[in-house]
Amino acid sequence: MVLPVAFFAVFFAWPVASIVERGLRPDGHWELGRFAQTLSSPEILDVLWFTLWQALASTALTLLVALPGAYVFARFDFPGKGLLRAVVTVPFVLPTVMVGTAFLALLGRRGLLDELWGVRLDTSVWAILIAHVFFNYAVVVRTVGGLWSQLDPRQEEAARVLGASRWRAWRTVTLPALGPSVAAAALMVFLFTASSFGIVQILGGPAYSTLETEIYRQTADRLQLSTAAVLTLVQFVAVGAILAVHARTVRRRETALKLVPPERTAARPRGAGQWLLLGAVLLSIGLLILAPLGVLVERSLATSTGYGLDHYRALQSVDENGTFLVPMTDTIVNSLQYALAATAIAVVIGGLAAAALTRRAGRLVRGFDALLMLPLGVSAVTVGFGFLITLDEPPLDLRASWILVPLAQALVGVPFVVRTMLPVLRAVDERLREAAAVLGASPWRAWHEVDLPLVRRALLIAAGFAFAVSLGEFGATVFIARPDNPTLPVAVARLLGRPGELNYGQAMALSTILMVVCAVSLLLLERLRNDRTSGEF
Amino acid sequence: MNTKKAAAVAIVAALGVTTLAACGGGDGGKDKATGTPAPKTVTLVSHDSFNASKEVLAEFTRQTGFTVKVLKSGDAGEAVNKEILTKGSPQGDVFFGVDNTLLSRALDNGIFTPYEAKGLNRIPAALQLDKEHRVTPIDSGDICVNYDKQYFAGKKLAPPQSFDDLAKPAYKDLLVVENPERSSPGLGFLLGTAAEYGDGGWQDYWKKLKANGVKTVDSWELAYNQEFSGSAGGKKAKGDRPLVVSYASSPPVEVLYSEPQPKVAPTGVSTGTCFRQTEFAGLLNGAKNPEGGKALIDFLISKKFQDDMPLQMFVNPVTTDATLPELFTKHGVVVDKPETMAPDKIAANRDQWIQQWTLLVLK
Numbered sequence: 001m002v003l004p005v006a007f008f009a010v011f012f013a014w015p016v017a018s019i020v021e022r023g024l025r026p027d028g029h030w031e032l033g034r035f036a037q038t039l040s041s042p043e044i045l046d047v048l049w050f051t052l053w054q055a056l057a058s059t060a061l062t063l064l065v066a067l068p069g070a071y072v073f074a075r076f077d078f079p080g081k082g083l084l085r086a087v088v089t090v091p092f093v094l095p096t097v098m099v100g101t102a103f104l105a106l107l108g109r110r111g112l113l114d115e116l117w118g119v120r121l122d123t124s125v126w127a128i129l130i131a132h133v134f135f136n137y138a139v140v141v142r143t144v145g146g147l148w149s150q151l152d153p154r155q156e157e158a159a160r161v162l163g164a165s166r167w168r169a170w171r172t173v174t175l176p177a178l179g180p181s182v183a184a185a186a187l188m189v190f191l192f193t194a195s196s197f198g199i200v201q202i203l204g205g206p207a208y209s210t211l212e213t214e215i216y217r218q219t220a221d222r223l224q225l226s227t228a229a230v231l232t233l234v235q236f237v238a239v240g241a242i243l244a245v246h247a248r249t250v251r252r253r254e255t256a257l258k259l260v261p262p263e264r265t266a267a268r269p270r271g272a273g274q275w276l277l278l279g280a281v282l283l284s285i286g287l288l289i290l291a292p293l294g295v296l297v298e299r300s301l302a303t304s305t306g307y308g309l310d311h312y313r314a315l316q317s318v319d320e321n322g323t324f325l326v327p328m329t330d331t332i333v334n335s336l337q338y339a340l341a342a343t344a345i346a347v348v349i350g351g352l353a354a355a356a357l358t359r360r361a362g363r364l365v366r367g368f369d370a371l372l373m374l375p376l377g378v379s380a381v382t383v384g385f386g387f388l389i390t391l392d393e394p395p396l397d398l399r400a401s402w403i404l405v406p407l408a409q410a411l412v413g414v415p416f417v418v419r420t421m422l423p424v425l426r427a428v429d430e431r432l433r434e435a436a437a438v439l440g441a442s443p444w445r446a447w448h449e450v451d452l453p454l455v456r457r458a459l460l461i462a463a464g465f466a467f468a469v470s471l472g473e474f475g476a477t478v479f480i481a482r483p484d485n486p487t488l489p490v491a492v493a494r495l496l497g498r499p500g501e502l503n504y505g506q507a508m509a510l511s512t513i514l515m516v517v518c519a520v521s522l523l524l525l526e527r528l529r530n531d532r533t534s535g536e537f
Numbered sequence: 538m539n540t541k542k543a544a545a546v547a548i549v550a551a552l553g554v555t556t557l558a559a560c561g562g563g564d565g566g567k568d569k570a571t572g573t574p575a576p577k578t579v580t581l582v583s584h585d586s587f588n589a590s591k592e593v594l595a596e597f598t599r600q601t602g603f604t605v606k607v608l609k610s611g612d613a614g615e616a617v618n619k620e621i622l623t624k625g626s627p628q629g630d631v632f633f634g635v636d637n638t639l640l641s642r643a644l645d646n647g648i649f650t651p652y653e654a655k656g657l658n659r660i661p662a663a664l665q666l667d668k669e670h671r672v673t674p675i676d677s678g679d680i681c682v683n684y685d686k687q688y689f690a691g692k693k694l695a696p697p698q699s700f701d702d703l704a705k706p707a708y709k710d711l712l713v714v715e716n717p718e719r720s721s722p723g724l725g726f727l728l729g730t731a732a733e734y735g736d737g738g739w740q741d742y743w744k745k746l747k748a749n750g751v752k753t754v755d756s757w758e759l760a761y762n763q764e765f766s767g768s769a770g771g772k773k774a775k776g777d778r779p780l781v782v783s784y785a786s787s788p789p790v791e792v793l794y795s796e797p798q799p800k801v802a803p804t805g806v807s808t809g810t811c812f813r814q815t816e817f818a819g820l821l822n823g824a825k826n827p828e829g830g831k832a833l834i835d836f837l838i839s840k841k842f843q844d845d846m847p848l849q850m851f852v853n854p855v856t857t858d859a860t861l862p863e864l865f866t867k868h869g870v871v872v873d874k875p876e877t878m879a880p881d882k883i884a885a886n887r888d889q890w891i892q893q894w895t896l897l898v899l900k
Contacts, residue, residue, distance in 0.1 A: 022622075104759075104763055104774070105774065201755060202755075202759070207899055207900075217718070217719070219618070220611065220614065220615040220618060221614050221615070221618075221718060221719065222718075222888070223618045223621060223622075223642075299773065302773065303796075304769075304795075304796070310796070385619070385622060388619055388622055388623050388628070389622055389623060392623060392626045392628075393626070399623075399628050400580065400606070400608055400628055400629070478611070479611065486609075494585060496758050496762060496770075501769030501770065501772075501773070501794060501795050501796070502769075502794045502795070502796060503770075503794055504762060504769060504770035504773060
């Protein structure tokens with residue numbers, strides 16, 4: 001418990017508090033009037049209103065599209081299901097620069113839609129909403145679908161045998177069991193879309209601004225720290241409230257449900273209705289998720305003289321003109337190293353936190369549970385600028401150190417580790433440990449013999465997820481000054497920032513590589529998945 | 538009990554992994570390990586666009602014994618703001634990349650220490666904007682409207698040459714510009730119009746531009762690589778705006794990064810729409826290695842570095858003895874009368890102008 005608390009205090013709470021203090025207490029006394037001043041400005045009210053309604057709309061749209069998907073993944077068996085499950089999760093860990101580019105190619109001027117039907121959605125709120133569905137599809141499929149696949153269908157069948165109609169059986173048996181996890185998924189999607197940054201920045205155009213982009217604008221562009229501080233506190237309160245509700249729904253979900261292994265619940269679809277549903281879901285996945293990813297691949301292969309691997313070959317050569325001083329392939333190695341270090345940190349901190357949360361109960365611990373999730377919803381620029389003004393003295397002058405990048409990435413990885421480990425750890429029967437102790441095993445031996453075999457798999461999954469998230473992490477990494485060895489997403493963004501066909505093509509090729517690496521690591525996780533690991537992601 | 542054990546094991550494991558990662562992760566803590574007296578590295582903080590070729594940086598090490606460590610700190614505005622935030626406890630020794638649009642903010646916040654660089658006499662006095670030598674000019678470049686040659690040839694229409702031209706009906710719906718709040722070329726273009734039409738006149742000009750169908754996007758990347766029909770990226774993205782706010786050096790760059798390289802640049806520059814930007818470097822207040830920092834500033838205006846710069850950052854050297862690469866002399870243009878504006882005038886008006894512009898153009 002001590003280590004996770006210390007980690008969060010030093011690398012999250014302290015930097016954020018410092019930057020807020022700098023904003024609200026510029027000359028040694030608090031200027032709380034800034035609250036009223038900021039929150040009464042019509043410009044800021046516009047931002048708050050837009051943030052709220054686009055997040056609500058995104059969440060509703062995501063549920064609408066993804067719940068049938070969750071059902072199909074939970075109940076149907078079809079060839080390539082594991083692969084597809086991994087593929088729909090890829091967007092969740094992709095950096096937003098890439099997603100923005102892919103969607104512009106699809107929805108923008110003379111994108112696919114424009115050429116077919118003359119429909120253009122860039123710089124409209126529709127592009128933002130659709131991209132949010134793309135990003136968060138996996139959250140619903142994994143949270144709701146994961147549980148759905150383990151609900152015993154025989155309970156519903158029993159209700160039918162007892163005379164309930166199909167609808168009534170579903171409503172009285174399945175829905176109550178699923179309800180809390182649907183609510184939890186909805187809250188997570190709301191949290192992610194309310195703090196959306198890159199998507200709004202790229203697809204929304206200058207006329208749209210969310211709380212997150214506004215904090216960035218006020219801090220990085222205008223140096224209006226007081227406004228940024230007020231907005232950060234507003235964000236804090238909102239995220240805290242969402243997480244509190246989330247924690248409640250998750251706890252409700254953990255009330256005894258009879259769970260069975262997913263293999264026993266899934267079957268090949270039968271009848272026209274089921275095939276139709278499967279077809280519709282596959283189609284929606286194809287349009288929403290595969291098409292944007294496909295556009296990236298297509299553009300990485302397209303050269304001025306037809307299709308070829310030129311852009312990929314260019315990645316290996318040292319750019320004589322010095323765009324990066326190192327071959328692009330080095331940025332892949334860099335990214336892998338950073339992500340490994342971030343994973344190690346996230347697994348240790350998250351694992352310890354999860355262990356502590358399993359052993360102890362009480363309000364304080366539950367509060368800490370929610371606290372660990374905070375970095376997911378708090379602006380990366382706030383944390384990044386906080387690092388700059390707090391970690392500036394030895395032995396903690398980390399500002400120019402490579403470790404800062406993995407540390408920032410780990411902040412985002414820890415919540416995933418905790419969410420994955422917690423349900424599994426809680427499911428370990430205390431009596432097994434007691435039995436081991438009675439039989440004379442030392443605590444270490446008991447842990448080794450009882451806990452480890454049960455959680456090893458979950459630990460691997462948690463590590464894999466933290467790894468994939470760290471690999472794609474962009475927001476925090478890009479704010480941190482670093483010696484010149486960029487990570488892959490940062491390299492993509494920089495390549496897109498230079499003119500010329502080769503740079504553009506290389507950016508697309510790197511994006512494709514990143515996508516494949518993410519997909520492969522997620523696919524490996526699919527293989528590890530079994531009935532014991534019903535974590536949330 | 539067993540939690541503690543688990544914790545201990547986990548910490549040991551984590552330390553193991555991070556040490557391993559450290560071995561592969563580059564020179565993270567090396568400079569710390571070399572001890573306190575006379576640090577051997579000098580840290581240059583800059584924006585993301587900074588580049589220098591390896592051999593030129595190696596030459597600096599040969600001459601002075603210092604190794605340069607480059608910290609890229611975000612885009613130009615963000616990088617300057619970070620230095621203001623960390624004033625007194627800077628991230629490095631020298632900051633490079635504050636331009637005339639942000640110079641006053643940096644100077645007023647006192648992030649630099651005066652240092653008169655060796656070789657200043659080779660830089661035209663007009664570029665030396667700070668008489669106290671807190672900053673030294675390093676490069677200059679022009680922000681100008683670029684045009685798609687193929688488009689205008691196909692339409693048998695002369696490309697626009699001046700700000701006035703852009704508001705004419707012949708060029709309706711052709712121009713894409715950047716949001717001046719989010720992008721430095723966007724800001725440069727706005728300042729160019731303010732310099733051309735005066736404090737009271739630029740709003741009317743923008744009303745005309747808006748009526749003439751100007752499109753605004755947030756970043757240079759989007760404008761140039763997605764919207765502009767003349768760039769390679771824009772062609773691929775099927776951009777349909779043949780006019781874009783970019784740099785005078787963009788045409789040579791467009792040639793450099795094409796394969797095969799075309800004989801003539803596919804894009805041209807409207808030379809009557811230019812705003813001149815000058816970038817400066819300065820010794821940071823509180824630098825840990827001021828000696829290395831001074832040597833580095835001297836080096837930044839040395840012939841070696843100035844000659845290397847154009848193909849690294851696509852800007853023009855400031856010293857009179859530098860030679861431009863062939864790519865620039867062949868495909869680039871010389872801008873005779875760019876618009877300019879004094880840094881303190883920019884500082885006094887920037888935020889207000891951007892706000893007025895936002896209301897006028899975006900809302």
